[in-house]
Amino acid sequence: MAEQWWKESVVYQIYPRSFNDSNGDGIGDIPGITEKLDYLVELGVNVIWLSPVYDSPNDDNGYDIRNYTAIMDEFGSMEDFDRLLEEAHHKGLKIVMDLVVNHTSDEHPWFVESKSSKESPKRDYYIWKEGQNGQPPTNWEAAFSGSTWEYNEASDEYYLHIFSKKQPDLNWENEKVREEVYDMMSWWLDKGIDGFRMDVVNFISKDPSYPDGEVEEGKEYGDGSPYFMNGPRIHEFLHEMNQKVLSRYDIMTVGEMPGVTPEQGKRYTVEDRNELNMVFHFEHMDVDGGGPLGKWSLNDWKLTDLKKILSKWQYELEEEGWNSLYWNNHDQPRVVSRFGDDQEYRKKSAKMLGTCLHLMKGTPYIYQGEELGMTNVAFERIEDYEDLESLNMYQERVDQYGDDVKDVMKRIHHKGRDNARTPMQWSSEEHGGFTTGTPWLRVNPNYKTINAEEVLDDPNSVFHYYQKLIQLRKSNDNVVHGKFDLLLENSEDIFAYTRTYEGEVLLILCNFSNKEQEAELSEFRDKSGEIILTNREESTFNSPELFKVTLEPYEATVISVDK
Incomplete structure (x- = not known):
């Protein structure tokens, strides 16, 4: 595979409304992002993915765009954006913009x-x-x-409108629509941005016969996704987009693609097809969903299922295509609350989850606050929530179906998108230092103990551990290019794998449980190695016998295996 800068990068996603408010109106803004660029430089990331900052009536937090070449007033001006872009580039940071072209606002x-x-x-x-x-x-x-x-x-x-009624779908069958979109993309790229994250881009081609979808038992509506996900002309459209726009610039592209399989993911990202660099799939995000309530289900999840999904994508895109690696984004609950322990082992499990993800093959994405170990929030009243998806679900389940309010609120506490959207926790000051005004969405009450000021002062913090993860990627080619192999496939407690490159083997051991676990690795009998990264409080072994390794609760250890 060819070497590319985006394969070696670490991306940091900013949700502008919740990142940093520079003018005290309670809403994060572009000058607020510019103020915090040095923080991102210190963390060590290379690329900022900026969620939408375009002019929008804000029905779906900016994913309903009224004007693609103007900035939302609440976020600042185009001059503010130009200053951000210039400052970011000056500090060695690239900026990738959200591209939302499956639909526009109904006010466009x-x-x-x-x-x-x-x-x-x-x-x-x-x-x-x-x-x-x-x-x-x-x-x-x-x-x-x-x-x-x-x-x-x-x-x-x-x-x-596949989403809100204020988000009508564009007709990509119309060549004029495609030309309008390509012109707009070129306008931003000529301005100097470094790529696009493409919102639900695999929805742009629809089945022209528009058949009814299958109706599950107990549901009122049918599932139309087979007729608008990965539609008949999707590869034609993306190839055309590449030929007319993307191939003319040295940029990074990632397509958000619900319902995409590894085989489809490969077709979207293999280099000689000239479509996209990588895709976001959702398979691992659905590991605790399913059933009549879909994402709102509170199913138990199994580590073997999570491993099966993630390793399948690793193997399928081993030689062709490229993985994007993420636990969090603006649409997902906080990973430490979902797959870790956000109480007793918050810091340790946050570090473990980061290790498990960042040492796989692909480009890692950090969502704002992940490096602090930020957690889900459990507001008591539905009035404290802003997310359209959560509010609609509450109204449907409580008012229409008569579900118990406590049960519905529990689902929102676990899966609601506002878990990711509570304001960034910068300090222990009022509102977490996010704003001097009243925040658009309440701050998580735990900001007094979980905040950037606190983690920067603590050498053992999640932030400083993430710095080490990022540095390891920059200094070790195996992390970028090495072959992935899953170990202990049937363990419900330990996620173990190796990365192998030019004779070097890295062994990654992650304990997903709150109990001590023993990893028995027959393939490493009579082998030893050196720990190059661990979240253990004390590294009690420096050249461990690798056949049997005892792992502390939520331990993550990366070992360079002796040749």
């Missing part, structure tokens, strides 16, 4: 014109269909509940 001028008349030149910029016997064109369920179709009385037709 294209849609305003599209819905004005069936004869509008931009009518075909979006997907309009006639209903059937007073019903929507299909039975598909929207991502935020309800139908994917919204009726427009003026034209007696429905428009498609």
